[in-house]
């Protein structure tokens with residue numbers, strides 16, 4: 212056995228080391244427990260906590276714990292994740308006052324080591340505020356802003372027609388059909404891919420797995436490396452985070468290489484965001500790596516989320532048949548049964564709009580919210596450099612703005628004249644300057660699928676099977692138990708006939 216030579220420390224080194232370590236630990240703990248900001252104002256109240264590592268949030272449904280804290284402590288609370296203070300906003304007025312009205316001071320993201328590891332520092336979603344983020348956001352905006360999103364309507368209609376036909380042929384796998392719709396749409400916009408992509412495609416599964424890990428990264432205190440940064444350099448630490456980054460890189464670069472080959476061999480690749488960044492890489496000020504990674508964020512951020520939102524609306528329809536019947540009556544009056552609804556009908560169907568808003572409040576797709584970071588001291592005694600989370604779940608339960616918050620009430624979105632209210636909203640797509648840039652594309656996807664499926668089918672629940680009514684909060688998975696029965700409202704042959712002609716004839 213190899214014996215290491217014993218080297219006694221004769222001087223005061225041990226003492227100095229011990230005292231220094233003690234002082235560092237005390238300072239860090241004192242900073243973490245500090246209940247006042249630098250300007251002397253008290254920080255938002257904290258739920259009781261005695262854990263050294265900070266407040267405990269369960270990995271499963273952490274938003275339920277947050278909502279309990281908000282009920283107990285008030286609309287804005289502060290918790291500790293390791294040595295970091297995290298402020299959580301759980302009521303509507305505070306969300307508007309802080310996250311929306313002072314959005315400029317909250318546009319940053321916290322410097323998460325776990326986030327850096329899983330994205331290689333390349334993702335727009337976790338980019339710190341600064342020139343790099345602005346360049347990426349500007350590039351993304353050109354392809355997702357309202358006018359651009361309007362131009363995608365014809366393709367959304369023709370892909371949504373496939374959702375109807377797929378459900379008609381195979382209703383029990385509706386989640387997979389909805390996911391195929393969402394992925395096919397996003398890959399067309401991102402890379403100009405014309406062929407449908409199935410939910411069972413290995414790349415779709417890989418991105419689902421990637422996003423599952425990504426979501427845990429967003430949760431305060433989920434990874435030790437966010438408190439102890441040097442863990443990142445240990446070879447055995449964070450293998451999963453590193454390997455998930457490799458998976459995403461491989462998928463995104465594979466898609467871009469396919470597009471490049473098409474462009475090089477003069478195949479008609481059509482317009483796409485990927486083509487735009489390839490052709491304008493230098494003008495956009497993006498590095499080659501960034502240009503290759505950026506379209507991939509459409510795939511990751513825009514496919515399972517869109518599918519989850521559509522599935523949430525379908526689940527709400529099956530769970531609340533009386534409310535569904537009111538929307539069907541509106542559809543029958545406005546559209547009738549002999550033609551299928553199109554985007555031009557949108558303004559005439561306010562009840563459907565209200566139903567969708569209520570479904571996405573009832574079961575928010577992003578219940579935990581995304582972490583923001585303050586760059587200035589906030590009125591609410593939130594010092595600069597604090598991580599701030601808008602808890603969508605807690606906000607959705609705010610009784611002041613949404614009376615009887617647990618009741619499914621689409622009418623809350625309408626005024627006495629039967630028009631949509633413009634004085635309330637819900638933060639489905641996040642907050643302030645970091646609000647989801649895919650909002651216009653996603654809203655149209657949710658609307659066109661909902662309207663066509665409500666028009667084509669009556670949705671009921673099979674009460675003999677279990678229902679997981681929280682299953683779509685996050686990402687869609689075909690394994691969520693949601694036993695919806697789809698009964699065609701139009702005779703089978705006629706439905707197929709109308710759908711096969713859709714949207715070309717009906718949209719004229």
Ligand code: HEM
Nearest residue numbers: 336509512513516517520577581640641642645647649653
């Ligand atoms: C129903 C579907 C969707 C939902 C519920 C959703 C939700 C969100 C939320 C909550 C955020 C974080 C906002 C914040 O920080 O406050 C976000 C960010 C983002 N989303 Fe979406 N999203 C959806 C669809 C899409 C689509 C279709 C795309 C692209 C094609 C997309 C691209 C992005 C990107 C790039 C970001 C990061 C923006 C940034 O950090 O600057 N999303 N989304």
